Amino acid sequence: MIATKKVYKSLILCKEHQTKFKMLNQVILKTLPLMPKELVFMFAKKYISGAELITAVDTTKSFAKLGGKTTIDVLGEFVTTKERALHEKSMSLKVIEAINEYKLDTYLSIKPTSLGLGIDYNFGFNNIFELVKLAKEYGQFVRFDMENSPYTTLTLQIYKDIREKGYDNCGVVIQAYMRRSYDDIKELLPFNPSIRLCKGIYVEDEKIAFKGKEEIRDNYKLLLDMMLENNVKSHIATHDDDLIFYAEKKLKELNYNRDNYEFEMLLGVRENRRNDLLKRHNVRIYVPFGEDWYGYSVRRLNENPNMAGQIFKSLFFKN
Ligand code: FDA
Numbered sequence: 309m310i311a312t313k314k315v316y317k318s319l320i321l322c323k324e325h326q327t328k329f330k331m332l333n334q335v336i337l338k339t340l341p342l343m344p345k346e347l348v349f350m351f352a353k354k355y356i357s358g359a360e361l362i363t364a365v366d367t368t369k370s371f372a373k374l375g376g377k378t379t380i381d382v383l384g385e386f387v388t389t390k391e392r393a394l395h396e397k398s399m400s401l402k403v404i405e406a407i408n409e410y411k412l413d414t415y416l417s418i419k420p421t422s423l424g425l426g427i428d429y430n431f432g433f434n435n436i437f438e439l440v441k442l443a444k445e446y447g448q449f450v451r452f453d454m455e456n457s458p459y460t461t462l463t464l465q466i467y468k469d470i471r472e473k474g475y476d477n478c479g480v481v482i483q484a485y486m487r488r489s490y491d492d493i494k495e496l497l498p499f500n501p502s503i504r505l506c507k508g509i510y511v512e513d514e515k516i517a518f519k520g521k522e523e524i525r526d527n528y529k530l531l532l533d534m535m536l537e538n539n540v541k542s543h544i545a546t547h548d549d550d551l552i553f554y555a556e557k558k559l560k561e562l563n564y565n566r567d568n569y570e571f572e573m574l575l576g577v578r579e580n581r582r583n584d585l586l587k588r589h590n591v592r593i594y595v596p597f598g599e600d601w602y603g604y605s606v607r608r609l610n611e612n613p614n615m616a617g618q619i620f621k622s623l624f625f626k627n
Contacts, residue, residue: 340606352605354576356383357597361399364597365406367575368414374583376591377570378414379451380407383598384422386455390431393424397435399598401442408446415449417594420463433466440470444477449502454481456510457517464492471499479541483508484528485517493531497538504543504572505531529554536562536569543592545572547581556588566590 340348357363368378382399400423403416418439425432436452443450452463467480479502482489486508496503507524508517518524528551535542536558544555552571559569570590573582585591596604 337610340609345602348602348605351609352601355574355596355605356601357575357595359597359599359601361402361406361597364403364595365410365412367595368412369410371593371595372413375586376582376593378412378575378593378595379417379572380414381417381419381453381594381596382422383596383600383604385419385600386421386426387424388427390424390427393422393427393431393435396422397438400439404439404442404446404448407448414595415451416443417451417453419453419455420459420466421455425459425462425466429462429465432462433469436466437470437473437475440475440478444475448477450478451502451504452478452480454483454506454508457486457512460486460488460492464496467496467501468499471501476500479503479543481506481545482531484531485512485519485524487516487518489527489531490534493534493540497540500540502541502543503535504545505535506545507548525550532558536564539568542569543572544569545594547573547578549581552581552585 357367364378364380368380371378380403382396382403384396384399387393387396400416400418406412407414407416416439418436420432420436423432423435423439425436436450440450452467454460454463464480467478470478480496481504482493482496484505484507486492493503505528507528518527525548528546532542532544532551532555544551546552546555555571558564566589570592571582571585572592572594574594575596582591582593
């Protein structure tokens with residue numbers, strides 16, 4: 309452990325060379341699997357509320373004091389057994405119960421594959437519908453996160469099927485990197501949907517997804533325009549200044565009703581920017597919690613390797 313610290317420290321000391329800094333990030337990411345989980349938790353705690361539901365309740369209460377809202381996600385995805393999916397469902401039911409018990413200004417976000425969508429459509433549908441039904445009884449909402457492309461059509465189908473049953477307390481996510489998203493939003497418009505618009509996080513083939521940073525931004529703007537011009541309840545989920553500026557300008561131009569949109573960010577990401585947005589808009593943060601905190605955190609760090617170096621710097625240069 310002490311030796312590992314020394315290696316990291318010496319790499320950090322060479323950080324004036326960008327390549328060495330990148331190397332540090334790569335070393336950290338490569339050695340993550342060898343580190344004690346307690347140490348990895350020091351990274352993780354920035355991005356997750358904790359392993360237990362009560363930590364998500366506490367994070368929601370703290371953010372409410374700043375005037376913000378949250379959405380709570382039980383960590384876990386790509387479940388392959390019905391038994392596990394039922395366990396995930398029971399965790400999500402507990403979240404709905406806790407939101408009711410503590411009277412929180414939040415709602416549940418779910419990953420359809422964690423509830424069995426990858427096993428069987430009807431099985432996944434029934435689990436998700438049960439959550440939406442309980443949420444409706446308590447006057448709550450449920451958001452269906454969007455996962456990778458094999459599940460896009462299925463997830464949108466679940467949303468449409470539930471809406472057709474008369475349940476309007478649910479919403480979807482659209483990913484701006486997907487070439488199909490313009491048509492998907494067009495098809496959703498008759499449902500008067502609530503849409504969270506994000507760039508998209510999974511690795512997709514360029515045949516179906518935009519790959520360049522600018523083309524993803526351009527598509528995000530195009531889709532946002534379409535949503536706002538159709539008076540869609542719009543959840544603008546991004547930390548990208550270019551898109552935030554664009555959205556603020558467009559919202560002002562359209563004199564968009566403050567209750568008909570929100571900015572959304574991930575817990576622990578760009579908190580200063582988030583607090584600045586809070587002065588002018590409704591802001592919601594995505595609060596994941598649960599036993600799968602380890603897998604989730606490693607995915608977050610892999611997305612943004614620079615963050616690994618930043619966190620290690622702050623850990624080892626304290627005092
Ligand atoms: P970009 O990645 O360019 O980030 C802009 C800047 O923000 C970066 O330069 C960095 O400074 C900072 N930043 C961004 N992400 C960071 C991170 N993880 N750690 C530290 N800094 C970071 N995706 C999906 O496919 N399906 C979904 O259902 C959702 N749901 C969702 C909900 C909410 C509330 C958010 C905010 C995001 C999602 N996403 C998602 C993830 C989304 O698709 C995307 O991957 C991330 O938001 C990053 O994209 P940005 O638009 O922030 O731009």
